[in-house]
Amino acid sequence: MVLPVDPPRVAELEAALAEVGVTVDDGARVFGDLSGLHFARLVVVPEGEDGRAWLALETNFDGELAPHLDELVARVVPRARAAFACCRGFSLDDPRGSLLAGRLPERAFYLGHQGLTVETIQNDREVKRALSDLLDDEIAGDPALLAEGADPRPVMRRLLERLARERPELRTGDLPRPLHDAGGFHARLWGIALFVVALVLAGAALHPSGAWIVVALLLAPVAALAVALGLAERRDAAEIRDQPIRHYTRDELDRLATIGLIEDGSPQNALTHLVTPKPGALRASLLRFVLWGVDQLGKYVYRYGSLGAIPTIHFARWVILDDGRLLFFSNYDGSWESYLGDFVDKANEGLTGVWSNTREFPPTKLLVFGGARQEERFKVWTRRNQLVTQVWYSAYPDLSVRNVHAAARLRELSVPTARRALAREWLGLL
Amino acid sequence: MKRADLQAIVASGFGDRGAARYVFVRARAGSTPEEVRAELAARALPHVVSIESNKPHAFAQLAFGPGGLRAIGLDDEELDTFPREFVQGMAHPERARVNGDRVDEWHLGRGGLDVLIAVFAGSDGAALALERAMLDGARHLERACEPLVASRLPDQTEHFGFRDGVSQPSILGVHGDPRGPERPVPTGEFVMGYENVYGQLPAAPSLSPARGVGLPESRVSPGRRDLGDGGAYLVLRKLEQDVFAWRAWLREASRPLAGYVADPEAYLGAKVVGRWASGAPLVTCPRADDPAHATKNDFDYDLDLSGLACPRGAHIRRTNPRGALPPSPPRSRAAVETRRLVRRGRPYGPPAGDAPDGEARGLVFVCLCANLARQFEFVQQTWVEGVKFDGGWSEDDPLVGARRAGADRFTIPRDPVRYAPRGLPRFVTARGGGYFFLPGMDRLRWLLGARG
Numbered sequence: 001m002v003l004p005v006d007p008p009r010v011a012e013l014e015a016a017l018a019e020v021g022v023t024v025d026d027g028a029r030v031f032g033d034l035s036g037l038h039f040a041r042l043v044v045v046p047e048g049e050d051g052r053a054w055l056a057l058e059t060n061f062d063g064e065l066a067p068h069l070d071e072l073v074a075r076v077v078p079r080a081r082a083a084f085a086c087c088r089g090f091s092l093d094d095p096r097g098s099l100l101a102g103r104l105p106e107r108a109f110y111l112g113h114q115g116l117t118v119e120t121i122q123n124d125r126e127v128k129r130a131l132s133d134l135l136d137d138e139i140a141g142d143p144a145l146l147a148e149g150a151d152p153r154p155v156m157r158r159l160l161e162r163l164a165r166e167r168p169e170l171r172t173g174d175l176p177r178p179l180h181d182a183g184g185f186h187a188r189l190w191g192i193a194l195f196v197v198a199l200v201l202a203g204a205a206l207h208p209s210g211a212w213i214v215v216a217l218l219l220a221p222v223a224a225l226a227v228a229l230g231l232a233e234r235r236d237a238a239e240i241r242d243q244p245i246r247h248y249t250r251d252e253l254d255r256l257a258t259i260g261l262i263e264d265g266s267p268q269n270a271l272t273h274l275v276t277p278k279p280g281a282l283r284a285s286l287l288r289f290v291l292w293g294v295d296q297l298g299k300y301v302y303r304y305g306s307l308g309a310i311p312t313i314h315f316a317r318w319v320i321l322d323d324g325r326l327l328f329f330s331n332y333d334g335s336w337e338s339y340l341g342d343f344v345d346k347a348n349e350g351l352t353g354v355w356s357n358t359r360e361f362p363p364t365k366l367l368v369f370g371g372a373r374q375e376e377r378f379k380v381w382t383r384r385n386q387l388v389t390q391v392w393y394s395a396y397p398d399l400s401v402r403n404v405h406a407a408a409r410l411r412e413l414s415v416p417t418a419r420r421a422l423a424r425e426w427l428g429l430l
Numbered sequence: 431m432k433r434a435d436l437q438a439i440v441a442s443g444f445g446d447r448g449a450a451r452y453v454f455v456r457a458r459a460g461s462t463p464e465e466v467r468a469e470l471a472a473r474a475l476p477h478v479v480s481i482e483s484n485k486p487h488a489f490a491q492l493a494f495g496p497g498g499l500r501a502i503g504l505d506d507e508e509l510d511t512f513p514r515e516f517v518q519g520m521a522h523p524e525r526a527r528v529n530g531d532r533v534d535e536w537h538l539g540r541g542g543l544d545v546l547i548a549v550f551a552g553s554d555g556a557a558l559a560l561e562r563a564m565l566d567g568a569r570h571l572e573r574a575c576e577p578l579v580a581s582r583l584p585d586q587t588e589h590f591g592f593r594d595g596v597s598q599p600s601i602l603g604v605h606g607d608p609r610g611p612e613r614p615v616p617t618g619e620f621v622m623g624y625e626n627v628y629g630q631l632p633a634a635p636s637l638s639p640a641r642g643v644g645l646p647e648s649r650v651s652p653g654r655r656d657l658g659d660g661g662a663y664l665v666l667r668k669l670e671q672d673v674f675a676w677r678a679w680l681r682e683a684s685r686p687l688a689g690y691v692a693d694p695e696a697y698l699g700a701k702v703v704g705r706w707a708s709g710a711p712l713v714t715c716p717r718a719d720d721p722a723h724a725t726k727n728d729f730d731y732d733l734d735l736s737g738l739a740c741p742r743g744a745h746i747r748r749t750n751p752r753g754a755l756p757p758s759p760p761r762s763r764a765a766v767e768t769r770r771l772v773r774r775g776r777p778y779g780p781p782a783g784d785a786p787d788g789e790a791r792g793l794v795f796v797c798l799c800a801n802l803a804r805q806f807e808f809v810q811q812t813w814v815e816g817v818k819f820d821g822g823w824s825e826d827d828p829l830v831g832a833r834r835a836g837a838d839r840f841t842i843p844r845d846p847v848r849y850a851p852r853g854l855p856r857f858v859t860a861r862g863g864g865y866f867f868l869p870g871m872d873r874l875r876w877l878l879g880a881r882g
Contacts, residue, residue, distance in 0.1 A: 139686065139847065140686075145847045148844055241652070243652070245650055247511065253514070260524035261523065261527070264527060264528060334818060335528070335808070335811050337804065337811065337812065341768065341769075341808065345768060346765065374628070375768075376632065402818070403823060427847060427848070428848070
């Protein structure tokens with residue numbers, strides 16, 4: 001959600017958020033007791049060229065919007081009252097209406113552990129911890145467990161018995177994990193493919209060169225688009241190439257100094273990033289199209305994590321503000337340098353596809369090539385457009401995406417088994 | 431490739447020169463940049479050797495921290511063309527946060543280090559003599575603190591008793607034949623002015639045309655004059671090693687393994703390091719040390735992804751994961767290639783005897799790279815100190831980690847039951863250090879030359 005703020009009140013809003021504090025613990029005082037909330041943040045979106053500023057509230061939650069809104073109204077708004085009071089037209093008498101009015105649809109959304117609720121993730125973490133501790137305890141009592149090549153099943157049985165006895169509140173075995181149904185997505189892809197084949201066949205039936213004519217007609221708009229894009233890219237590249245790679249302004253350095261002392265405080269980090277799309281209808285439509293594609297991939301292809309081979313993103317989303325600017329939120333594992341390195345080394349085409357349509361992005365070729373592969377330019381560009389994440393909350397700040405997946409697997413396997421291989425895998429997760 | 435433009439340390443750690451002194455120098459209060467330049471040019475520059483030089487019995491390498499560059503006349507605008515990490519310096523709170531350092535424990539460089547003169551010689555006497563020839567009687571330069579004096583340990587070992595420095599990237603154009611089957615890393619990973627792994631020239635410091643008279647046009651900052659060609663960033667860290675804590679822990683923590691492995695202490699030490707004491711890697715010698723493999727570097731983790739041979743958190747696997755990381759061995763190797771460092775460190779302090787002696791000892795860690803944030807700091811922050819490294823839960827580097835925030839565990843995968851001792855002490859403590867700019871020879875002469 002984004003709530004408009006009159007630019008003269010931005011400083012006051014920043015002060016109100018600074019009052020809350022930047023650590024995850026500070027964030028927990030605002031968001032910590034909301035049910036099913038994974039990650040949340042409050043960020044000031046500074047004034048753009050047409051003079052509009054916002055307070056952005058990002059929440060990633062399980063379940064339906066209505067009860068979540070109730071909790072935001074009942075808990076978050078009173079706790080961050082001073083911040084919300086800075087928003088234009090925000091009615092403290094009708095916070096629900098004001099929040100709803102600020103709702104923005106996400107253009108692309110990605111979730112690194114689709115279908116796992118906060119409750120499940122936290123349960124799985126406790127299962128892992130408890131079992132690790134029990135295993136340590138067993139080894140202390142009987143070092144012979146350290147002998148190699150033993151049957152893994154007796155120790156597994158013993159640990160599961162103890163877990164059930166000593167931690168009866170923890171759930172093991174399969175838990176519901178609703179995933180986006182990829183069936184419809186695949187059906188649409190097949191539908192489009194069959195439609196194209198049908199057109200080509202129809203063309204062939206009507207005229208000897210009909211198939212070629214149909215193919216040419218289908219490809220013509222693509223070719224036209226590629227030519228228009230190529231020209232635009234050449235223009236953009238000429239502008240960028242004459243600028244030095246480095247050199248931040250004083251303001252940028254000040255902001256980076258603030259960000260530098262917030263980042264890397266926990267195994268997880270938040271990135272908030274704001275850029276202005278390049279002018280023109282071509283770029284605007286390409287941007288929306290690529291975001292749609294990324295969204296589809298995140299929902300239907302990378303359902304078990306690892307968007308474009310990046311195994312460290314919990315939640316990420318892009319939204320387009322009313323003044324056209326593109327806002328990116330990410331909740332990721334590890335250091336900024338490591339996250340950006342993954343962008344450069346493992347997911348550069350997708351990100352270049354999105355951000356090549358925004359200003360000052362490193363020169364690109366055919367939308368998805370170049371761009372983020374220009375490592376230093378890309379990192380400086382990202383830093384330059386990064387915002388301070390004033391208030392940030394995580395429900396499991398001590399877990400990486402890989403931890404979440406490993407713990408879920410451990411919990412699923414935590415049922416008696418006669419299969420040696422499964423028991424060995426299970427022990428390997430401890 | 432202009433090999434004569436690179437300071438010699440880019441190519442070599444000078445293993446044939448047994449003595450080394452790291453001398454930290456600053457300008458005397460009241461000296462002008464012209465005076466400091468002139469004195470460095472007269473006293474130090476003649477002893478600085480390039481890769482191509484015939485090396486005399488004793489010689490030097492010369493590098494500058496941000497304070498040193500200011501002392502020879504660079505201004506703030508010019509310093510801002512250096513990376514932020516360099517300008518801030520290793521002791522800055524933001525860098526300390528990234529590197530996991532507690533600067534209040536430092537003895538060296540808490541207020542920054544200005545000029546580093548590294549002296550290498552065939553004997554301790556010759557190294558000291560060269561240091562004194564350069565600095566005794568100097569009017570504008572002085573020692574900022576006691577020099578760090580390297581010591582010699584047998585068989586290229588470090589104080590814990592393991593062979594060190596086995597795995598070094600070979601640099602394209604610098605090292606004639608790539609040593610081993612690893613392909614050489616592009617020059618620009620270590621030296622500015624050459625293409626890096628992305629096929630691009632690294633960002634490099636520059637001056638305005640008015641101030642950079644005599645320097646060529648920068649190829650990365652249009653309209654400016656280049657200061658980077660042939661230069662590198664040099665990282666120096668004084669890492670104190672607690673040999674007695676290490677030995678005591680090995681004894682204590684290996685006890686439960688007695689009876690299940692042949693030599694529990696040697697086994698545990700090797701699992702922590704990833705190599706046996708001789709240097710033989712666990713991947714090729716999983717059961718016992720084999721000196722025939724002492725300098726073996728031709729191996730990968732792709733057949734040991736679970737870490738049963740070499741634990742995923744072992745020191746050499748963290749600091750160079752090769753093909754171990756997701757999503758696949760080839761993509762891991764490609765990503766790891768962007769994080770390489772050449773190491774040029776040496777031990778300091780006397781070898782440890784049998785009983786605690788109260789002496790300080792450790793490693794003068796020195797490495798070179800062209801991008802401090804992407805290479806050195808990444809390795810330190812994400813691989814050494816990263817508690818989530820390769821799927822981990824709460825573990826840092828078992829050998830050199832700072833044990834921040836409860837990261838005091840080390841998991842040794844075994845089949846079927848892992849051994850994961852808790853409460854690892856800190857064996858290595860950073861006692862200081864700094865980031866330096868190691869200019870190319872041409873730029874060094876320009877920097878120390880007389881000019882308007």
